[in-house]
Amino acid sequence: xxxxxxSPSSVSASVGDIVTITCRAGQGIADWLAWYQQKPGRAxxxxxxxxxxxxxxxxxxxxASGSGTDFTLTINSLRPDDFATYYCQQVHSFPFTFGPxxxxxxx
Amino acid sequence: EAQLVESGGTLVQPGGSLRLSCAVSGLTVxxxxxxxxxxxxxxxxxxxxxxxxxxxxxxxxxxxRGRFTISKDDAKSSLHLQMNSLRDDDSAVYYCAxxxxxxWPEGFDFWGRGTLVTVS
Numbered sequence: 584x585x586x587x588x589x590s591p592s593s594v595s596a597s598v599g600d601i602v603t604i605t606c607r608a609g610q611g612i613a614d615w616l617a618w619y620q621q622k623p624g625r626a627x628x629x630x631x632x633x634x635x636x637x638x639x640x641x642x643x644x645x646x647a648s649g650s651g652t653d654f655t656l657t658i659n660s661l662r663p664d665d666f667a668t669y670y671c672q673q674v675h676s677f678p679f680t681f682g683p684x685x686x687x688x689x690x
Numbered sequence: 691e692a693q694l695v696e697s698g699g700t701l702v703q704p705g706g707s708l709r710l711s712c713a714v715s716g717l718t719v720x721x722x723x724x725x726x727x728x729x730x731x732x733x734x735x736x737x738x739x740x741x742x743x744x745x746x747x748x749x750x751x752x753x754x755r756g757r758f759t760i761s762k763d764d765a766k767s768s769l770h771l772q773m774n775s776l777r778d779d780d781s782a783v784y785y786c787a788x789x790x791x792x793x794w795p796e797g798f799d800f801w802g803r804g805t806l807v808t809v810s
Contacts, residue, residue: 584752617797619735626785626801627727627735633796670735674795677749679725679737 585609585673589682595690600661604685606654606671615675618647618656621684622667630669631656658687692716692800694786699805706776706809712769712786712802720744720764723789725798726771728782728807736782739771740789754780776809783807 586609596602606616614634619627629638631647634654644659658665666689671682698710710726726738739760740749748760759772769786783804789795 615794615796619798621735626787626803627798628801629797629799632790638797638799672735672737672797674791674797677740678751679740679795681735681737684734 584678585612585676585680587671587673587680587682589669589671589685591685592683593686593688595688596661597690598661598663602658602661602687604656604669604687606649606656606682608652608654608673608675611651612673612675614650615673616649616654617672617674618645619670619672620665620667621670627670661687692788694788694800694802696784696786696802696805699784699807701808701810702776704777704809707772707774708776708807710771710773710784710786710805710807714767714769714786714788717788717800719762719767719769723795724760724762724769725787725789726758726760726769727785727787727798727801728780729785729804730779730782733782738784740795741769773807776807778809781807781809 588607616634618631621627647656668684668686693715695713723743741760757775761770785804786802787798788800790799
């Protein structure tokens with residue numbers, strides 16, 4: 584199984600800040616990575632697929648990059664609606680695995 | 691817009707069985723591969739099971755393999771998860787989700803709101 588790690592586990596920021604979250608795969612997964620945003624009591628929402636492709640309807644302040652084992656999600660100019668938990672997920676091979684999540688909260 | 695609605699979650703005793711359902715509207719289920727993902731209270735996301743659009747292949751997380759069975763009823767636009775030999779650590783909100791992509795899933799785009807399973 585491919586283990587996914589994320590750092591930091593939590594981050595505090597303010598509206599307008601830039602935040603970067605890192606995801607690392609236990610083995611190479613090429614670009615088979617997705618990023619999700621989840622708010623309390625809600626289902627996850629996909630932001631990014633294939634490591635860097637923005638899902639339709641997702642604001643352009645979200646961007647992502649990476650390949651192989653190391654990936655990043657960057658949120659530019661944070662808005663109040665962005666404070667949530669973010670998960671990466673590898674879809675390279677079964678079992679699909681999620682990272683443990685990064686909680687973004689208000690400073 | 692697609693809508694997925696899970697049902698069937700309830701309180702069940704350890705060792706018991708439960709069948710979850712996911713009613714799908716707004717998309718043609720026969721054209722989509724689908725998944726179950728769960729989230730224990732206060733914890734992260736865990737992928738549980740996957741079924742291809744043609745229902746010819748299924749895959750499971752090691753933690754549920756041999757106990758859970760995913761199935762899809764294209765005629766009724768529904769997805770199911772039969773859960774047997776339930777354990778305390780199966781307690782979670784269970785989400786159904788569609789996969790998108792070409793020949794291989796690239797991510798999960800449409801999600802239901804989840805149904806709570808409590809094993810106790």
